[in-house]
Each structure stands twice: as structure tokens, then as C-alpha cells.
Amino acid sequence: DTAVSQTPKYLVTQMGNDKSIKCEQNLGHDTMYWYKQDSKKFLKIMFSYNNKELIINETVPNRFSPKSPDKAHLNLHINSLELGDSAVYFCASTRTAMNTEAFFGQGTRLTVV
Amino acid sequence: QQQVKQSPQSLIVQKGGISIINCAYENTAFDYFPWYQQFPGKGPALLIAIRPDVSEKKEGRFTISFNKSAKQFSLHIMDSQPGDSATYFCAATGSNFNKFYFGSGTKLNVKP
Numbered sequence: 001d002t003a004v005s006q007t008p009k010y011l012v013t014q015m016g017n018d019k020s021i022k023c024e025q026n027l028g029h030d031t032m033y034w035y036k037q038d039s040k041k042f043l044k045i046m047f048s049y050n051n052k053e054l055i056i057n058e059t060v061p062n063r064f065s066p067k068s069p070d071k072a073h074l075n076l077h078i079n080s081l082e083l084g085d086s087a088v089y090f091c092a093s094t095r096t097a098m099n100t101e102a103f104f105g106q107g108t109r110l111t112v113v
Numbered sequence: 114q115q116q117v118k119q120s121p122q123s124l125i126v127q128k129g130g131i132s133i134i135n136c137a138y139e140n141t142a143f144d145y146f147p148w149y150q151q152f153p154g155k156g157p158a159l160l161i162a163i164r165p166d167v168s169e170k171k172e173g174r175f176t177i178s179f180n181k182s183a184k185q186f187s188l189h190i191m192d193s194q195p196g197d198s199a200t201y202f203c204a205a206t207g208s209n210f211n212k213f214y215f216g217s218g219t220k221l222n223v224k225p
Binding site (some may be wrong): 004023031040041042043044048050054055058085090092097098100101102103104105106107 | 145147149151154155156158159161162200202208211212213215217218220
């Protein structure tokens with residue numbers, strides 16, 4: 001069983017569209033994250049949720065809206081997509097919000113054309 | 114301000130050689146320092162991690178060396194193999210941070 005699963009793996013869309021990426025973890029972890037990996041491979045935190053509550057929002061444009069319906073799921077909705085949003089988005093989870101091992105999903109490669 | 118600085122950006126090593134990747138951190142409140150390995154098309158996966166109460170941790174061919182006074186830590190891959198070719202990220206975090214600060218990554222290529 002995949003510990004952290006994201007869908008879709010690839011997403012190609014036009015500028016201005018709205019799209020969502022879904023993430024689920026079956027590890028029983030309390031904390032989930034969205035990271036963005038740019039073309040230079042740099043990993044940057046976007047959001048963090050602990051038990052469905054937002055605990056980190058790292059100066060991400062309002063067009064990005066995370067939603068956590070329960071602690072096993074963290075979805076990312078993006079409005080009015082821009083070319084600069086093209087990147088690989090990774091979902092991750094940790095057992096707690098403290099400093100423990102992070103498990104990453106396989107990533108969603110978003111391409112905005 | 115980048116909290117974790119990683120070098121080199123890329124590294125080419127012959128099979129059987131030693132690969133060394135270095136990281137330096139800023140915040141003395143960090144107390145957990147993992148290394149992640151990422152293969153193309155995959156998410157990062159934990160390779161090995163260290164806490165500042167020890168200066169070295171070894172798991173198989175992988176060793177972390179930690180220098181608390183210099184605020185530096187490094188990953189050593191002994192007897193490097195072509196299968197080790199991947200991008201390696203160091204990271205740092207602590208009890209009060211709720212997130213990982215990642216280095217910029219090192220692309221390792223082990224030549225057969």
C-alpha cells in the first residue's frame with residue numbers, strides 16, 4: 001500500500017483554469033504538508049496542517065487554497081492558474097507536527113500552458 | 114534568508130569512490146537533520162537522519178557527520194554505486210518549527 005498518494009501524477013492545463021490536486025495518507029499521521037519543487041529542484045513549504053487545522057501558510061498567493069476534510073486528506077485547489085505555477089507539487093506527512101520523519105507522495109507535475 | 118545551504122550543486126563520482134555532500138545551517142534551535150534521496154519522477158525519501166547529541170551516525174554505506182559548533186553536517190556515501198545516482202537533499206527542523214528547511218539539493222552521478 002502506498003503510504004502517501006497523490007492524484008493526478010501529471011496535470012497539463014491552460015492559463016486561467018482552476019485545478020485540484022488530491023492527497024491521502026494511510027499512515028495515521030497527524031500532520032500533512034504541501035511542498036513546491038521548482039525547475040531547479042528547490043523544495044519550498046507551502047502549507048502545513050495538523051489535525052485538519054492550518055498551522056503554516058508560507059506567503060502563498062491566495063489563488064492556492066488547501067483543504068483538509070480529515071487528517072488523512074489534504075487537497076490543494078489552485079484558481080486562475082499562471083505560467084509560473086508550473087512545478088512539481090509534493091504532499092508529505094509526519095507523525096506529529098514535531099521533528100520526525102516526513103513521508104512524501106510521488107508528486108504531481110503541473111504544467112500550465 | 115536561506116536557513117540551510119548545501120553544496121555542491123552537482124557531483125560526479127566513480128563507482129567505488131566516496132561521495133561527500135555538505136550542508137550548513139543557521140538556526141541553533143534546529144535539532145533534527147535528515148537527508149533525503151530523490152530519484153527522477155519520485156518523491157524524496159528519508160535516507161538517514163541525525164540529532165545533535167551525536168557527532169556521527171552510520172547506516173550501511175551512508176554516514177552523517179555532524180559538527181555542532183560549526184553548524185555543519187555532511188553526508189558521506191562510501192563505495193558509491195551507480196544505483197546511488199539521485200538528487201540528495203539535506204534538511205533541518207526543530208520542535209518549534211512545524212516544517213522542514215531543505216537545502217538546494219545535490220545531483221549525484223556515479224559513473225560505472
